Amino acid sequence: MPVTNPASLLNPDAFLSPLAIEEAVQRALDEDLGRAGDITSIATIPEAAPARAIMVARQAGVIAGLPLAVATFRKLSPEIRIEAHCRDGAIVAAGVKVLTISGPARAVLAGERTALNFVGRLSGIATLTSDYVRHAAGTRLRICCTRKTTPGLRALEKYAVRCGGGFNHRFGLDDAILIKDNHIAVAGGIRPVLQRARAHIGHLVKVEIEVDDLTQLREVLDTGLADVVLLDNMDIATLTEAVKLADGRVVLEASGGVTQNSIAKIAATGVDYASSGALTHSAPNFDVALDIEA
């Protein structure tokens, strides 16, 4: 399908403000083009020379970032024509073509690196997430992200997690309550901190609280004031116990030590969510390239 609107390649089930595409592309291109632009192409490629480029996945995985790639090329020239062979969230094998870009060679070459950087990073996150998700297949466990994201790319990285089949934790400090040990300590205990939280916030904000052991979990459950409990760095046996204790009264999130190896075991405990910072802060780049016929 020929693409005129970059947003048409967004994963339809993932959350992202449509304004984020333009803003991210503007910043990335500005950073790469600097003051003088692509001086190599201007100096060596005639203005009228055409090119055709195919964006190819060089590994298997889940694609994310195509709307940003499309917006990158289109910003460089209105003469660029793009055909999309899939959209964000597509599961691809190595060698699969994802986009065909045609137009002025200068624009194709100027946009190459920026487009690939977007798709490489976001597909890397989507692919790692999908791997985590696969380890939980057939269970009720949901994999979710954290706020451990690259500064300035939060929204895009959380979008990529969702493209890979994961779920989103808080997008920022402002959209949910997450009470940690320091909040508890300052407020004088679990019950007082939860009461304070409930007294201040409205009915559209979830309250999550982090606990380190089952004693704390019991305290939380007794208050009836938490929506979600984060079980921090508990071993599998403790997690299993926690699920029994909670008995469906709160949502349970396991955190710490969530890796491809541990997910199946965590899933077996019956917790609802397992969260991992590595999904966003340590996902290796997805190998994607542009094959250009200038």
Add this chain to the structure above:
Amino acid sequence: MPVTNPASLLNPDAFLSPLAIEEAVQRALDEDLGRAGDITSIATIPEAAPARAIMVARQAGVIAGLPLAVATFRKLSPEIRIEAHCRDGAIVAAGVKVLTISGPARAVLAGERTALNFVGRLSGIATLTSDYVRHAAGTRLRICCTRKTTPGLRALEKYAVRCGGGFNHRFGLDDAILIKDNHIAVAGGIRPVLQRARAHIGHLVKVEIEVDDLTQLREVLDTGLADVVLLDNMDIATLTEAVKLADGRVVLEASGGVTQNSIAKIAATGVDYASSGALTHSAPNFDVALDIEA
């Protein structure tokens, strides 16, 4: 040393516009605080409660990003006081304290994740780079980065490479010429493309050209028009041959397959630079935490 100016913690030998600190911190905090700010701390921590936090490296490596951490906390409250125990470029062991932050508990908690995200990502790059560099120790080989950076973080990531002992390749499409296969093809060959480049650009711009084999390298050397030659994906034997051929007439950069395993062998060939995209696009996060006494 107590820190009032975030830039005083910059690595004095690494390149970064001082304006980049403020801009990156503003964007990252804006992204994390959203509209309502840190609702958890506002709801649960009394405004006057103090806190003291220590940023601790949880792994060995090279630190980068402290100016951004400092600027983050200071932007949240002018009452924050920070003491730095090292600065960017410091080589640390696991458990080493890098910063002590004192001030209003709300501000300390609100800045925690953003500060850690900066230091985690940039120290991750610096640490991976320093590992590459160590493999080239005692040789003349210099490790350098590429433009395969996280969109929007180019300048900071290149700065982190330098903190780790690496060197910087182009910062963007505008500050050096890098001629690739497509430029050569469109321009009609190696000599014509180099002549076009030289005809257009001034005397403050270096010209690098990518070659795939020794035949191309010979062609380039014959022209005498290139400053640097990028030897793309050549095996060790070919690299060795290339060094002989060039005989000091151009700077040689090896690219492709540059990993911790291959660096010593590449260094032995006598090429001047080895470049790796993985330094920036796939560096795992550096493990750093904030121990807070609220």
Add this chain to the structure above:
Amino acid sequence: MPVTNPASLLNPDAFLSPLAIEEAVQRALDEDLGRAGDITSIATIPEAAPARAIMVARQAGVIAGLPLAVATFRKLSPEIRIEAHCRDGAIVAAGVKVLTISGPARAVLAGERTALNFVGRLSGIATLTSDYVRHAAGTRLRICCTRKTTPGLRALEKYAVRCGGGFNHRFGLDDAILIKDNHIAVAGGIRPVLQRARAHIGHLVKVEIEVDDLTQLREVLDTGLADVVLLDNMDIATLTEAVKLADGRVVLEASGGVTQNSIAKIAATGVDYASSGALTHSAPNFDVALDIEA
């Protein structure tokens, strides 16, 4: 108390990103000063002339916006000194002094209107909210706002609602689910729409659904999938019935026809929240003035 940090006058129990102050003041001053600045004061007031101004409430009510007033004056001159006689959330009588501003007359006069516009608008909202809240005193009813805010002032206006004792509904489309009639219609009914929502979103997002009658309410309750139900435009009798039906299983929000006259009756029904767009979109300006001794 002399004020150096504008944020120190924020209401400590209200939610606002501290970055919002600077951004709003920059925009407002830019809008008022234009290219040439305060040409009247430059033309008629000697640069060295001092002034002292007292910001006085000319009506009774709740003050909000002082941090913006302080930031306005300080941005105009570092020589301005400000003493605050109260902070945001203060309940004042007519004639009460809120700020004393001393410094260059040119800066005092240049900042006057912008500072008053902030305090007038936000105190207007806080005062109207506190009036609504007073009508619910002694009951468990909480007054809350909507997204019917002045474009570009969302965060500040929601902050003012909180200063007046109200609670905040969603800050935007992205921080909670609110399902309305159209969502229900397209998704094929109440159960399917709630199932879709639950299937997509994570555990940190509340789900609210709007219903028009008790039949719909029953359907929602049967699913057990909603956190909050918005009871749209129901009369007092129906609200009372709804409370009985829900029996504490969901939070109930009454919407439509919420005015100073109806609040006590709504409170008596036992619903948890009453929301009103008028708090933000139709609050009359609070009468506040600057008495200047130049």
Add this chain to the structure above:
Amino acid sequence: MPVTNPASLLNPDAFLSPLAIEEAVQRALDEDLGRAGDITSIATIPEAAPARAIMVARQAGVIAGLPLAVATFRKLSPEIRIEAHCRDGAIVAAGVKVLTISGPARAVLAGERTALNFVGRLSGIATLTSDYVRHAAGTRLRICCTRKTTPGLRALEKYAVRCGGGFNHRFGLDDAILIKDNHIAVAGGIRPVLQRARAHIGHLVKVEIEVDDLTQLREVLDTGLADVVLLDNMDIATLTEAVKLADGRVVLEASGGVTQNSIAKIAATGVDYASSGALTHSAPNFDVALDIEA
């Protein structure tokens, strides 16, 4: 008429930079969509579902803000089609359709509140202004606004005043001289202050001076140096006297106590302008809604 250019719905006789539309819409949408966008619609509405919405005035009045509504929807999706049934400045009865919006249901729902907030606020101002203007019908009195506007919305609100038939006072501190009591006091009197003003400013700047009584008015008239005199808080008898005194030598603006009740009497005095801050700072929201068929 189908609308492709939002500016085509601007009132052709009202003043507004065409750049203001895009800037205001970008900011308002950014504020509402946040990082994750309209999560309710993404979670519950299939991407391909269409919708048709009709914007309907629910009260009689004067419409303003349609270009902003159009730009809002179009920014959310290029597939949105809009038909306009009137343009800014139109006088409508309750129940009148103003816009028909067709396109993807997700985009229609995501833009609903932002579009209504613009039209509600600006039509509120236009409608209140038109009411003031009607009270002066058949006289030479012109109704005008002040700088008592919502911070960040100055240009739009002054535009709305003009849509309602009013006239614009200064847009900022930089486009006309308005000398108040403090300027007079510091400069040493009416004559010196007017002389200072005239000595500094060029020939494209009007000079207005505020007076409290007829003695001051006489002094101003004696200098021959003012273009406009603002008669502050004078009763009807004094205004009448002022008009006689001035005898056409200056333009006279009555200020203070200008309400729907007093306008006819003020008009009868023969002053040229009556200015009111309430037009912009206290106009109630105009009741407008979107009837959606999803």
Add this chain to the structure above:
Amino acid sequence: MPVTNPASLLNPDAFLSPLAIEEAVQRALDEDLGRAGDITSIATIPEAAPARAIMVARQAGVIAGLPLAVATFRKLSPEIRIEAHCRDGAIVAAGVKVLTISGPARAVLAGERTALNFVGRLSGIATLTSDYVRHAAGTRLRICCTRKTTPGLRALEKYAVRCGGGFNHRFGLDDAILIKDNHIAVAGGIRPVLQRARAHIGHLVKVEIEVDDLTQLREVLDTGLADVVLLDNMDIATLTEAVKLADGRVVLEASGGVTQNSIAKIAATGVDYASSGALTHSAPNFDVALDIEA
């Protein structure tokens, strides 16, 4: 005098929004520092090396732009100390010292060119203006600028004109009416166009109209609807005649052919203003340098 507030060096009689300083400096430094900053100084100057620099006028003239120079250096390092030997509007001889800057050598060198570019351009305009003004000395003729300014520097360049003793014409299309031949033609003549203008605009906007000959001038005078008449490209005899005709009923501005040679003659005609685009669009750079002792 040691300078901490850049705005303290503004010419106290010239018009400029104080916000313009920071914005212009941010943009100029960003443009010069790019991504990597001052790589020469970072590579060659030890971080701790101090420097002392003296900004010296290398020609006689009028200084403008010092606040921008100060803000430039201070933005680069809080350790910079600046002493000002004069302020904007100062008349200097060649060789006069204007600023002494002390601090880290890296910051001094990084700011040098940006600071000089500001002072060179603005002092160039101020100096050329003062030369024009001197030719009108002893007459009532005022020299004024136009909108023929460097894109993006309008406010600063108009400020510099005022520093040189000139007066400001319109700052933009929005702060005064200037009717030209095309407006007259479309509106159907001089009287209709002036009537249209008066019917639309408020009492704080001046109306100027351009005429080519005395017949047109008479028409304008007959209407009594213009505040200012622009006499376009008239010779001295015609200007003299125009002054007689107008007889003080309107302000007269001569435009076209205003040069150092013609000013005295124009002044002798009795017109009020002579405007020149060359003041801003063709002023040669003022020769100013930084003598650095590193």
Add this chain to the structure above:
Amino acid sequence: MPVTNPASLLNPDAFLSPLAIEEAVQRALDEDLGRAGDITSIATIPEAAPARAIMVARQAGVIAGLPLAVATFRKLSPEIRIEAHCRDGAIVAAGVKVLTISGPARAVLAGERTALNFVGRLSGIATLTSDYVRHAAGTRLRICCTRKTTPGLRALEKYAVRCGGGFNHRFGLDDAILIKDNHIAVAGGIRPVLQRARAHIGHLVKVEIEVDDLTQLREVLDTGLADVVLLDNMDIATLTEAVKLADGRVVLEASGGVTQNSIAKIAATGVDYASSGALTHSAPNFDVALDIEA
């Protein structure tokens, strides 16, 4: 040719980020339109009135800036149609038509001054540069610019130099090393400073060093560490000697005293480049006008 994409009129051999056009036009229009827009045209020209305008060169020279002119008009109205009779870099005689603009009269008049300011300034630079270049015709001397540019217009002015046949020196402090006397002094001499530079920077950065006399030049040549030597303020005889000394081992740039009169003599010495700040900081405006048939 009818123009839809402003970038299509860029000089194909000159360097400029395509993002620079939109950004510069947005800022310039914003500066000129202010809050209220073109009040003269709104007040006097019916919305539907068409106009046709021809941009005409009123002097001979080299045109630059047309993409900015096109973008200016198109931003004001999508109904504007533009035909280009030449593109940037065209050599024109006085009286030559460069653009024909057709569309709503209001938009044509509103864009007139901004479009002319861009073309006037940039064509002024291109024309002056081409004059310098002509004096070097038939020699190998290249004319180049400096960083002495108008703050905020660096990229556009360097682009204009290239349109005039000149070459670009550094675009900023970050894209090449230029060692001056202070760097030498602090680093302890020519060899140490060059060694420091080489030790820090990568292989894509050129190193230039400024020398005052032949002794210094010899020192530089002995190190073999410089790519380019800037010969500062040397007379013709010394330049000739320098060329002999260098004997092709470095690129030589003459600086200081480069004027139309001296270029031929400088060229005869055999240096490679002559740089002049006057090209950008003191180029007189190019005379260009818009002939409008409204």
